[in-house]
Amino acid sequence: MAKFCPEWVFSSSVAAVAGGFLSGNAPITVFANQFSNGLKEHYNEIKSEVFEEAATKILEFLSEIEAGETAIDYIDSYIFKRIKFHANNKPRKLTGLFVDEFAALKTKDYSSEKAVILFKAFVFSSRSGLTTEIPAGWDVNSEEGIGWFGDLITSKPTIFDSL
Numbered sequence: 001m002a003k004f005c006p007e008w009v010f011s012s013s014v015a016a017v018a019g020g021f022l023s024g025n026a027p028i029t030v031f032a033n034q035f036s037n038g039l040k041e042h043y044n045e046i047k048s049e050v051f052e053e054a055a056t057k058i059l060e061f062l063s064e065i066e067a068g069e070t071a072i073d074y075i076d077s078y079i080f081k082r083i084k085f086h087a088n089n090k091p092r093k094l095t096g097l098f099v100d101e102f103a104a105l106k107t108k109d110y111s112s113e114k115a116v117i118l119f120k121a122f123v124f125s126s127r128s129g130l131t132t133e134i135p136a137g138w139d140v141n142s143e144e145g146i147g148w149f150g151d152l153i154t155s156k157p158t159i160f161d162s163l
Contacts, residue, residue: 019076035152041148078123094146
């Protein structure tokens with residue numbers, strides 16, 4: 001049975017791979033493997049190359065616009081936005097009696113190209129002042145209902161992720 005990852009989880013993961021590379025001291029492949037392995041426990045496998053390709057394109061884009069030290073801010077803001085809000089800016093409810101935002105989908109709704117396009121659109125809207133700022137002190141693990149996904153985003157890669 002098909003168990004596809006929700007698009008918002010995939011896009012947040014791609015951004016986290018890019019952010020991990022920027023703020024870490026390991027090759028991007030290590031972060032891509034970490035997310036490939038972490039999501040595989042809940043959804044159909046997404047090859048690490050898919051994460052690496054999309055994250056590399058995001059990093060190239062940030063370089064093209066000369067984001068410099070604000071690059072990590074764009075990435076963190078994007079992850080915040082994807083976790084807290086749907087694409088139509090409606091607040092996302094991670095917990096609820098009839099809602100499971102992490103539920104696997106029957107059809108694939110994500111792609112590397114889509115993740116990069118959504119990130120670029122977010123950055124352009126940020127530069128225009130149209131996005132929500134991250135509240136001071138916000139931490140992904142403080143989100144009610146984030147559970148395993150918050151742990152994945154904040155975890156540091158292990159030696160096994162480099163294999």
